Amino acid sequence: MKGVCNLIMVFFALALMFSCTDKQDFNQIDDLEITPTYETSVFYVKAQESIINRINGVSFFSQDFNFDAFAEPFFANRVLSGVLTYELENTTSKPIEIILEFLDENENILDTEIFRTDAAPTSTLTRDVAYGPTGKNLEIIRNTSKIRLNATNLGDNTSASSLPDPAIILRSSAKFTLEVR
Amino acid sequence: MFTLGARAQNKQILYDFNEIPQSLNLNPGMETDFKWFAGIPFLSGISGYAGSNNISVNDIFADDGLDINLKIRERALNVLTPKDEFSSTIQLEYINGGFRSADPTIFYSFGGYLELDNITYWPQDYASLIFDGNADQLDREYDLSDLKSRGSMVNVMHFGINKRMDRNLTLGVRAKLYSGIVDYSTSTNKGYFRNTIGQNNRIATTLSADLMLRTSGIEAFDQAADDDAVSSEFIKRAFLGGDLGLGLDVGFTYHLSERTTLTGSILDLGFMHHSNSAKTYSLEGRATVEGIQIDILEDFANLNTDFWQNLVDEVEAAIPFNTDTKSYISFRPTKLYGSIRNDFGEPVGNTGGRLDCNCTVGSSGGGELRMAYRNSIGAQIYMINRPRGPQVALTGFYTRRIGNIIALKATYTADKFTYTNVGLGLNIQAGPVNLYAMADNLLSYRNLAASHYASFQFGMNIISWGAKK
Numbered sequence: 329m330k331g332v333c334n335l336i337m338v339f340f341a342l343a344l345m346f347s348c349t350d351k352q353d354f355n356q357i358d359d360l361e362i363t364p365t366y367e368t369s370v371f372y373v374k375a376q377e378s379i380i381n382r383i384n385g386v387s388f389f390s391q392d393f394n395f396d397a398f399a400e401p402f403f404a405n406r407v408l409s410g411v412l413t414y415e416l417e418n419t420t421s422k423p424i425e426i427i428l429e430f431l432d433e434n435e436n437i438l439d440t441e442i443f444r445t446d447a448a449p450t451s452t453l454t455r456d457v458a459y460g461p462t463g464k465n466l467e468i469i470r471n472t473s474k475i476r477l478n479a480t481n482l483g484d485n486t487s488a489s490s491l492p493d494p495a496i497i498l499r500s501s502a503k504f505t506l507e508v509r
Numbered sequence: 510m511f512t513l514g515a516r517a518q519n520k521q522i523l524y525d526f527n528e529i530p531q532s533l534n535l536n537p538g539m540e541t542d543f544k545w546f547a548g549i550p551f552l553s554g555i556s557g558y559a560g561s562n563n564i565s566v567n568d569i570f571a572d573d574g575l576d577i578n579l580k581i582r583e584r585a586l587n588v589l590t591p592k593d594e595f596s597s598t599i600q601l602e603y604i605n606g607g608f609r610s611a612d613p614t615i616f617y618s619f620g621g622y623l624e625l626d627n628i629t630y631w632p633q634d635y636a637s638l639i640f641d642g643n644a645d646q647l648d649r650e651y652d653l654s655d656l657k658s659r660g661s662m663v664n665v666m667h668f669g670i671n672k673r674m675d676r677n678l679t680l681g682v683r684a685k686l687y688s689g690i691v692d693y694s695t696s697t698n699k700g701y702f703r704n705t706i707g708q709n710n711r712i713a714t715t716l717s718a719d720l721m722l723r724t725s726g727i728e729a730f731d732q733a734a735d736d737d738a739v740s741s742e743f744i745k746r747a748f749l750g751g752d753l754g755l756g757l758d759v760g761f762t763y764h765l766s767e768r769t770t771l772t773g774s775i776l777d778l779g780f781m782h783h784s785n786s787a788k789t790y791s792l793e794g795r796a797t798v799e800g801i802q803i804d805i806l807e808d809f810a811n812l813n814t815d816f817w818q819n820l821v822d823e824v825e826a827a828i829p830f831n832t833d834t835k836s837y838i839s840f841r842p843t844k845l846y847g848s849i850r851n852d853f854g855e856p857v858g859n860t861g862g863r864l865d866c867n868c869t870v871g872s873s874g875g876g877e878l879r880m881a882y883r884n885s886i887g888a889q890i891y892m893i894n895r896p897r898g899p900q901v902a903l904t905g906f907y908t909r910r911i912g913n914i915i916a917l918k919a920t921y922t923a924d925k926f927t928y929t930n931v932g933l934g935l936n937i938q939a940g941p942v943n944l945y946a947m948a949d950n951l952l953s954y955r956n957l958a959a960s961h962y963a964s965f966q967f968g969m970n971i972i973s974w975g976a977k978k
Contacts, residue, residue, distance in 0.1 A: 349957040353572035361578055364642030369710035369800035371816075376806045389805060394815045415711060500800070501711040503644050 362508040363408060370397070370412065370500040373477060377420040377494035381485050389479040392431070396473060403506070404470045409460025410504030416453040417499070418445040419491040422483025426498055431474040439468040444482075445496070448489050460505075469504075518558045518598045519891045521904040521920050522934035522947040523966055525772055525848050527881075528916045529936050529945045530607060530970050533618050535846055536774040537669045537681030538760030540879070541607075541616045544975035546943070548605030548968065554622065557599040558949070558964030562926045563589055563631075567959035586640055589631040591655045592897055594925075596628035602968065607669075609975075616671040618683075623747070627660025630897065634702075643704055651702040653718055657896050659694035661839075662726075663687050663781070664747040669758070676879070677764040681774075682757065687781050687841070689752030690743060691726035694839060696896050700795075710799035717795040718828055723837050725752055729786035746785070754781030756841050768852040768882065777841040784836035794828035845892040854883030857910050883910050891924075900925055914938055918947075926962035927953070934966075943970040 371393070380388045398404060418424055423446050430439040445453050459469050479496065488494070524535045530546040531554045533539050548554065568584045569577065600622055607618030634651040643651065669683030700718040707713035726746060733742035745751070756779020763771045801816040808814070857880070885908040892901050902924035910916045915937055922930040927950060934947035946967040953960030 348955065350567055350959065351572040352566065352570045352958050354570050356570060356577040359577050360581070362640055364638065364640060365644035366642040367644040367646075367704060367712060368714045369707055369712045369798070371801040371803070372707075372710040372799060373803045374709075374805065379805055379809070391812050393801065393803070394817050395801070396817055413711065499707075499709075499711050505642075508639065 365505040367503040373498045395475045406506040408505045412457045414455045415499040417497045419448045419494045421487040421489040425480040427478040429476040430472040432471045433473045536760035537683040544973045545608040546972040553605045554602035554968040556966035559597040560962040561595045563593040593631040598626035614673040618669045621666045625662045629658040632656045653700040657696045661692040662690040679762040685756035687754035690746045693724045695722040707799040715797040720792040722790045725783035725787045752783040770850045773847040776844045779841040796827035848889040850887035852882035856880035
């Protein structure tokens with residue numbers, strides 16, 4: 329019986345004797361960085377020329393919108409950097425100014441973007457605004473809870489564009505890098 | 510409602526190793542010559558394996574001075590596909606025995622073992638989303654079906670009958686009662702996540718999801734942990750207080766000639782009904798969003814609406830996350846073994862006889878005896894039904910019996926994990942005491958961490974062949 333046990337031990341001993349392994353360093357996992365970049369649309373606002381012509385006064389639109397997307401903990405706690413891309417398309421017959429303000433919960437203004445576009449025909453205005461190490465302060469994004477949109481008609485209230493469905497359209501998308509790990 | 514179970518260890522060394530009683534668990538129609546056997550409780554059969562077919566521990570964790578982020582990028586993210594798997598099984602027999610009937614052509618066997626196993630396929634597109642995100646990937650469809658994973662812990666109690674029909678044919682059948690302890694499965698996922706150019710805004714993001722995770726037992730253990738009663742919950746669920754299932758093994762041995770033998774078996778034709786502490790999580794629906802959209806003309810009367818919350822509510826309504834406690838059925842991983850064997854050399858019984866046996870196969874109490882030979886050579890096939898299609902392993906083997914005490918079996922196996930799998934099994938019979946040990950993929954022992962597959966089996970039994978005639 330003892331001899332048999334010895335034989336079994338020899339079997340495993342041989343297996344272990346001829347086995348070896350390169351040195352492993354499992355602490356490397358601490359150096360793992362996971363920083364994906366996600367992209368999606370943020371908001372889209374369209375004001376038809378007919379609306380602009382109907383409203384007397386310079387500012388034809390001013391509105392605060394709740395916008396908690398950036399304040400979601402998963403995003404706010406992990407965001408490293410990002411870019412907001414705006415596209416302003418004007419097919420109306422008047423020059424227009426758009427003022428975009430980022431507000432925190434207490435309605436303090438954190439950041440302002442001003443867009444001016446000529447009357448149609450004019451090219452689409454595109455602007456990238458960076459946040460993070462190479463751009464504006466990321467706290468603007470983290471603390472944004474509302475967006476205030478002010479649109480100003482810098483032209484008249486009577487002219488009409490000959491383009492189909494004339495309107496001023498503000499499009500936007502976000503591309504942000506998060507630190508998942 | 511149904512899920513397919515699919516994991517288990519290929520025990521190609523143990524299969525058709527007739528000297529070892531546990532071989533009956535792989536082919537209930539194996540030829541037996543035992544009068545009776547009794548496994549040493551908790552030591553009669555311990556086995557396990559771990560495998561990953563396309564990446565090894567060494568690939569990521571070798572202390573080679575390379576940046577782990579680079580290694581993960583080059584050796585996992587850029588290489589692995591949803592067909593690549595990570596799987597493991599551990600099996601522990603707590604009781605095993607067998608005895609010959611008054612009718613010497615019939616042998617009964619019984620036992621119980623705990624099995625813990627899991628399999629996960631590389632979720633390629635999920636990994637891309639987690640590591641890289643979806644930026645600058647317009648029109649790329651991230652496939653949500655890449656997520657396939659399942660695992661279980663189950664107690665299997667079984668009873669088998671082995672009947673020698675005549676000198677050439679032995680048949681066997683084994684009934685199994687499964688008592689499920691824990692089970693999880695997410696293997697029927699469908700859908701995609703995609704960015705396209707938007708109709709109104711710059712980007713349209715679409716999520717079309719049909720995702721489901723089924724679990725059983727996890728809630729019960731969670732509750733038991735709170736009540737400090739994990740052990741009693743484990744024992745309760747292991748012994749018929751959890752999920753229940755039934756299964757069947759069938760097998761045969763047929764002698765084509767005096768020295769050429771054909772064997773085959775189908776194992777775990779069965780199912781489990783998960784009704785005790787079952788919980789299913791699902792996410793199903795489709796939504797396309799382009800951010801907050803405000804058309805001042807259309808929304809003029811509702812400009813004070815919370816557009817962000819509306820958007821969130823719309824997505825949640827379109828793709829609701831649900832949980833329910835409905836029972837579900839899972840099928841056990843059905844396996845198939847087959848072999849053809851040719852015996853040659855001197856008959857073992859001609860040189861003194863086994864210590865306590867008459868050294869023939871299927872001999873105890875039987876009328877027409879067959880001799881065991883010094884050498885056997887042959888080929889085996891193993892198939893298992895996997896979620897991504899059947900998986901096959903081919904094995905060539907050579908068995909050598911040294912005296913009546915030692916039997917050695919060497920195997921070469923080619924399968925998904927490796928084409929250089931050389932295994933070795935050793936069986937020792939010292940009087941009534943039987944010990945066996947097996948190890949697999951021995952060439953990988955040069956650097957275990959670089960191995961894609963490693964397995965082991967060992968155990969101890971007491972065997973009696975009855976009195977010499």
